[in-house]
Amino acid sequence: MWLPLMGLIIGVIIGLLTDIRIPDEYSNYLSIAILAALDTLFGGIRAQLQNIYDEKVFVSGFFFNILLAASLAFLGVHLGVDLYLAAVFAFGVRLFQNIAVIRRILLTKWTTNEEK
Amino acid sequence: MKHRKNTGFVLIAAVIGLMIAIQFQTVSEPVERDTRDTWELREDLMEETELQTKLIQEIRSVEEKLAEYKTVRAQSKEQVLKGTLEELKQEAGLTEVTGAGLVLSIEPDFDLMPLGNPAVSVSPELLKRLINELNMYGAQHISVDGQRVINTTVIRIINRDTKIDGHSLNRYPINIKVIVDTVDTAEKLYNRMSVSSVADDFFIDSLRVNVNKPEPEITIPSYQDTIRIRYMEPVNTEKGDNG
Numbered sequence: 001m002w003l004p005l006m007g008l009i010i011g012v013i014i015g016l017l018t019d020i021r022i023p024d025e026y027s028n029y030l031s032i033a034i035l036a037a038l039d040t041l042f043g044g045i046r047a048q049l050q051n052i053y054d055e056k057v058f059v060s061g062f063f064f065n066i067l068l069a070a071s072l073a074f075l076g077v078h079l080g081v082d083l084y085l086a087a088v089f090a091f092g093v094r095l096f097q098n099i100a101v102i103r104r105i106l107l108t109k110w111t112t113n114e115e116k
Numbered sequence: 117m118k119h120r121k122n123t124g125f126v127l128i129a130a131v132i133g134l135m136i137a138i139q140f141q142t143v144s145e146p147v148e149r150d151t152r153d154t155w156e157l158r159e160d161l162m163e164e165t166e167l168q169t170k171l172i173q174e175i176r177s178v179e180e181k182l183a184e185y186k187t188v189r190a191q192s193k194e195q196v197l198k199g200t201l202e203e204l205k206q207e208a209g210l211t212e213v214t215g216a217g218l219v220l221s222i223e224p225d226f227d228l229m230p231l232g233n234p235a236v237s238v239s240p241e242l243l244k245r246l247i248n249e250l251n252m253y254g255a256q257h258i259s260v261d262g263q264r265v266i267n268t269t270v271i272r273i274i275n276r277d278t279k280i281d282g283h284s285l286n287r288y289p290i291n292i293k294v295i296v297d298t299v300d301t302a303e304k305l306y307n308r309m310s311v312s313s314v315a316d317d318f319f320i321d322s323l324r325v326n327v328n329k330p331e332p333e334i335t336i337p338s339y340q341d342t343i344r345i346r347y348m349e350p351v352n353t354e355k356g357d358n359g
Contacts, residue, residue, distance in 0.1 A: 007126035011133020020138050027142045034139055037132045044125060055124045062128050 032073045036065040039091040042098040049105045209266035209339040213257045216302045217295035217334040223288045225324040237278045240271045253305045257295040264339040302330035
């Protein structure tokens with residue numbers, strides 16, 4: 001459980017150290033992609049806690065969600081419709097649900113542990 | 117299996133971390149609120165004005181220095197040397213020259229040629245005589261068929277072909293361009309060439325020399341090969357000083 005957190009921290013450190021900046025025009029694509037990635041990450045954590053984790057699903061979901069979100073945003077920009085809101089909405093809702101499930105699972109685990 | 121599960125998860129977590137960091141860096145421009153009051157602003161403004169004056173002074177001094185250097189350079193020996201070099205180059209025929217002059221053209225006279233004979237070529241002796249004559253009458257720069265004539269130019273027969281510095285003179289008319297000092301000299305040269313006896317010598321070889329009217333602007337190309345200096349070496353001046 002600690003390894004993914006380590007990965008996250010290492011990623012952040014690398015990102016901060018390399019001082020990469022992307023042009024302003026692309027920053028909203030990246031933000032959507034981050035949202036998608038976070039959604040996938042929490043989905044993966046939930047699946048692991050529910051013991052239904054599958055690596056293939058997780059990795060493919062990660063890339064597919066990012067691509068879908070970015071292309072939706074791209075299409076939205078070109079059509080003049082704020083399509084990225086759809087991605088934000090979908091991922092946001094899923095994010096909350098996933099976190100709620102994780103919280104419940106952890107709570108039940110904690111309470112069962114205490115009862116022991 | 118457990119280990120394999122984790123690697124993908126860790127990698128993707130790292131990628132997410134990287135993305136977040138990049139986005140954070142891109143978005144988080146330092147937003148500083150300006151909370152200075154009038155007096156502070158005025159002080160800052162004064163500071164900046166002082167800085168500006170200082171910079172302007174610096175620019176002025178640097179520009180003065182630049183101008184100084186420029187004048188020094190203009191009067192320097194180097195510039196004189198460069199000028200001399202340019203003059204010498206022009207004298208040696210390494211530069212294109214434009215000036216007043218006239219064009220002579222040599223062409224075969226078909227009326228004089230016996231029928232069926234092969235086309236005649238200009239003999240080098242004749243050409244040399246012509247060039248000598250032109251030089252005698254004040255020619256400064258000469259080119260024969262586009263080839264600049266310089267001090268070391270050779271005119272000779274190679275393989276039954278008259279060549280000037282390796283360039284065959286077998287296409288008629290052969291244009292000889294001559295540049296002289298002034299338009300007056302060009303006029304004089306024209307008159308002299310019109311009555312010159314060289315034309316008669318060409319006449320014997322079934323060639324005709326046409327002397328065209330002087331022109332105020334004639335361009336003569338530069339010498340195209342490199343001039344090879346084999347038997348010259350600089351004088352050793354140090355020895356002379358000691359002796």
